[in-house]
Amino acid sequence: MENKLYVSSSPHLRSSSSTTKIMLDVIIALVPASIASVVFFGWRALMLIGVCVASCVLCEYISRKVMKRDTTIGDLSAVVTGLLLALNLPPSLNPLIAIFGSIVAIVVVKQMFGGLGMNFVNPALAARIVLLVSFPNAMMTWTDAFASDFDAVASATPLAAQSGTYSYVELLLGAHGGSLGETCAIALVLGGVYLVVRKVISPIIPCVYILSAGVMALIVGQDPLYQILSGGLLLGAIFMATDYVTSPITKWGKVIYAVGCGVLTILLRTYSNMPEGASFSILLMNILVPLIEMATTPKPFGFIKQTKGDKK
Amino acid sequence: MEAKLTFPKKPYRTHGGVHVPHRKNTANIQSIYMPAPKSVTISMSQHIGAPCKPVVKVGDTVAVGQIIGDSDAYVSAPIHSSISGVVKKIDKITAANGAKVDAVTIESDGEMRMYEGIKPPVVNNLSDLLKAARDCGLVGLGGAGFPTHVKLNIPTDKNVDTLIINLAECEPYITADHREVIENSWNIMSGIYTLKDILDLKRVIIGIEDNKPDAIKVLKTIADNEVDKYDEVRVLPLKASYPYGAEKVLIKACTNRVVPMGKLPADAGCLVMNVASIAFLSYYLKSGVPLVKRRVTVDGDAIAEPKNVIVPVGTSVKDIIEFCGGYKEEPKKIIMGGPMMGSAVSDDSLFIAKQNNAILAFTEKQAKLQEPTACIHCGKCVDACPMTLVPPSICKAVNAKDVESMLKSGIMNCMECGCCAYSCPAHRHLVNTIRLGKQIINNEKKRQMPLKEGK
Known part of the structure; x- marks a missing residue:
């Protein structure tokens, strides 16, 4: 035979899934929430999304070039980070601050730790928290939905307001103040269902997160449904806590991680002086992931527990 | 086990597994006997255990079912001639797994004469x-x-x-x-x-x-x-x-x-x-006829007429593919065995052994695998592993050449079924890395052996 044959290690058959396809699914799942934000907050929302996505992709491209590594913008992970960052920002935010956030997310949190798969915290979340600490005023200025003048109207988010200010229906539809993507519960759940159906995420993390937050809310005397539907809890539970890179790989690890997120979110909301707790709680649990994984590594099939008698 | 054995109504739960495409194209095609090829080359190592030693010499006349290789070892199985003819050469060949093994080449006399000693065994106990x-x-x-x-x-x-x-x-x-x-x-x-x-x-x-x-x-x-x-x-x-x-x-x-x-x-x-x-x-x-032929599935998108053929052990892959109409398109990968666990071979001059159940020839389109990208920690391999292992942590240990961590993560429990690599969206060569790790462990064992004996 003249032509050369490929000789490689088995398996010689691979599934059709790829990182790009998974990221594309996440983007599709975020479309309803993005549309909702544009409906509620108008062109400012659209502009913020555009600015964040573009700057994230650009940051990724430039930092890979500078570090002399191959270009990875094709895997669409930078688009996902940009989109998630935008959806976590208040609508009235200065686009320059958003660009700063993108730089923090992609350059500092993601690429400086080795790129996709190596970052130990969620880039979009870390960037949001950096912005929150650096620009507390800008990051805490909320605009009401359908507001005509962004500078004049300042409103309280459902979380900052007294429990019961908004009805459950209002919270589900999301026509109230808040971050771009966190207000419309229906849109977020729709995206979550899509991800589960497409087998991109397992339902363990979002379900356990929401459930444990609900139980914790009952314990500390809050209205569980109100807590779940308001603030960044749903966005966090469905899209941020389920980030592959920064969540446990093992089944029981996912459960422990999600319980931690849920409990911490409610504790922070109730006892810290921040109205919002989802971002901080997920970030904290991100850092614990290696430990959780170590503790929950499953025993191999056929493993027999050694009893004291067996040991010699 | 005093309890009465029962039959399950449905299978019990098992962990992991993947849904691979079936592609059972040859399921409804009658198997065909392949006529004796001009020559066969029969490997002396067609089983797990000690390889056989040839018991014939160059120039000997052999018949179908005659023993040509045997071993005194317990874990071994004798090897019989699959055609009648003359022993042409006894030489080393490269097996599908890359090992060099003894092999007996027999030139056919075209008669397929049966060995006289063949008679059904009496089995009472x-x-x-x-x-x-x-x-x-x-x-x-x-x-x-x-x-x-x-x-x-x-x-x-x-x-x-x-x-x-x-x-x-x-x-x-x-x-x-x-x-x-x-x-x-x-x-x-x-x-x-x-x-x-x-x-x-x-x-x-x-x-x-x-x-x-x-x-x-x-x-x-x-x-x-x-x-x-x-x-x-x-x-x-x-x-x-x-x-x-x-x-x-x-x-x-x-x-x-x-x-x-x-x-x-x-x-x-x-x-x-x-x-x-x-x-x-x-x-x-x-x-009383010993194992001298077997059924082999010949398929893959480069094969002109995919089918099952019953071939004498030792027939070359090339002869079998020619019997199946040859190549329809230029082959880029030839696999002995299935696509999940079979070995890709470097050319089609290899010979069928007793345990080979398939020959697959793929064109460029099917043969080419995508380049691996970074692990995104999605856990699809963990979900897919039937042995409930965590492939990324094994691979991390292998890349660090950390034998202790490798063993701790259960590397020896891996059966190399390929579920992890199949399901990996980043197309990482997980099985390959695990194989490498097992090799490192084996080398380490060999290195430590003389030390222990010296004590």
Whole structure:
């Protein structure tokens, strides 16, 4: 035979899934929430999304070039980070601050730790928290939905307001103040269902997160449904806590991680002086992931527990 | 095990597995006997265990079924000539796994003359059966090549009560076992009864994937027949999922028993036999003709006429593919075995061994694998692993050459089924890395051995 044959290690058959396809699914799942934000907050929302996505992709491209590594913008992970960052920002935010956030997310949190798969915290979340600490005023200025003048109207988010200010229906539809993507519960759940159906995420993390937050809310005397539907809890539970890179790989690890997120979110909301707790709680649990994984590594099939008698 | 053995209504739960495409293109095509090729080259190492030594010399005339290689070792199986003719050369060849092994090349005289010494064995008890199983040169025909006489010689302290017939055939493309059922079902059944009676087994479960409805129907018809008076043989359809054919997975699915790590099926009270092995054993008991031919699935998008062929052991891959109409398109990858666990070979001059059940030839389109990208920690490999391992942590240990962590993460429990690499969206070569790790461990063991002896 003249032509050369490929000789490689088995398996010689691979599934059709790829990182790009998974990221594309996440983007599709975020479309309803993005549309909702544009409906509620108008062109400012659209502009913020555009600015964040573009700057994230650009940051990724430039930092890979500078570090002399191959270009990875094709895997669409930078688009996902940009989109998630935008959806976590208040609508009235200065686009320059958003660009700063993108730089923090992609350059500092993601690429400086080795790129996709190596970052130990969620880039979009870390960037949001950096912005929150650096620009507390800008990051805490909320605009009401359908507001005509962004500078004049300042409103309280459902979380900052007294429990019961908004009805459950209002919270589900999301026509109230808040971050771009966190207000419309229906849109977020729709995206979550899509991800589960497409087998991109397992339902363990979002379900356990929401459930444990609900139980914790009952314990500390809050209205569980109100807590779940308001603030960044749903966005966090469905899209941020389920980030592959920064969540446990093992089944029981996912459960422990999600319980931690849920409990911490409610504790922070109730006892810290921040109205919002989802971002901080997920970030904290991100850092614990290696430990959780170590503790929950499953025993191999056929493993027999050694009893004291067996040991010699 | 005093409790009465029951038959499961549906398979028990097993972990992991992936849904591979079936591509059983040859399932409905009658197997064809391939005429004797001009020459065969028969490897002396066609089984797990000690390789055989040639017992013929260059220039000797041999006949079909004559012993040409044997070994004194217990874990070994004799090798017989698959054609009649003259021994042309005894030389080293490269096997599919890359090892150099002795091989006997025989030039055919075109007569396919049977060896005079061939007569059906008399089997009345277990030792007769074990002798017969060794004499016929039978090894596990599903791909592992474990000598059958060793498998059947169950240690007396093990209480084996269940025979499981492995008919999962979960690898894509391969239909050799499927055709065996359709074309040779009565031999399978008589083999099952012979084993059941001699080994005094109480329960026989035929584990078969549900993508072979015609084979299930045939087996059910026979198993429900009056021959099975006490209703001790039943067919258990399994929902098609890879790797049901893996021994430990099949045992769990059929009996809910778990084979302990590093132990054998006998430790879980089970004996697992490939369907083609049992059919051959029964054929040998009737005819006395040892294992000199086997059914091979020839498929893949580069093959002109995919089908099952029954070929003499030692026939070259090239001859077999030519018999199947040759290449339709330029092949870019040739695999001995299935696409999930088979070995890719460097050219088509290799020879069929007893345990080879398939030859696949892929064109560029199917052969090319995508370049690996960064691990995104998605956990799809963890979900897919039938051995409940965590492939990324094993690979991390391998890349660090950390033998202790490798062993701790259960690397030796990996059976290289390929589920992790199949499901990986980043196309990472997980199985390859794990193989490398096992090699590192073996080298380490060899390095430490003389030290220990010196103490």
